[in-house]
Amino acid sequence: MPKLIRLYITQVAWGFAISAVFVGVLLALNVANLRHLITSSEIGLIALVMIWFMNGIVFAGVQFAYAIMSMADKPQGPRRGTPVVHSFEPSVAKQEAKAGR
Numbered sequence: 001m002p003k004l005i006r007l008y009i010t011q012v013a014w015g016f017a018i019s020a021v022f023v024g025v026l027l028a029l030n031v032a033n034l035r036h037l038i039t040s041s042e043i044g045l046i047a048l049v050m051i052w053f054m055n056g057i058v059f060a061g062v063q064f065a066y067a068i069m070s071m072a073d074k075p076q077g078p079r080r081g082t083p084v085v086h087s088f089e090p091s092v093a094k095q096e097a098k099a100g101r
Contacts, residue, residue: 011067015060016052022059023052 027035038044 007067008064011064012060015058015063016056018059018063019052019056022055023048026051 027038030036038048041047
């Protein structure tokens with residue numbers, strides 16, 4: 001299996017694991033009375049799976065993006081470019097005055 005695909009699969013698995021922990025904390029702390037809503041509804045299990053899955057998509061995307069961006073080479077040498085020198089000089093703007101009103 002190519003390294004990039006293996007990296008993607010592992011980061012997606014980590015994202016869904018983080019999502020499971022996040023949803024567990026949401027239910028443990030009963031944020032917005034979510035635990036009561038899920039446990040007292042007949043479709044609570046579907047709601048729980050949807051919350052986990054949707055958060056899993058977000059966390060997996062963030063996890064993969066972080067993994068890819070952290071692979072970049074660190075820049076060597078100075079990080080600044082050549083300094084840009086601006087000269088701020090006043091310019092003349094001519095305005096024709098209209099004669100009397």
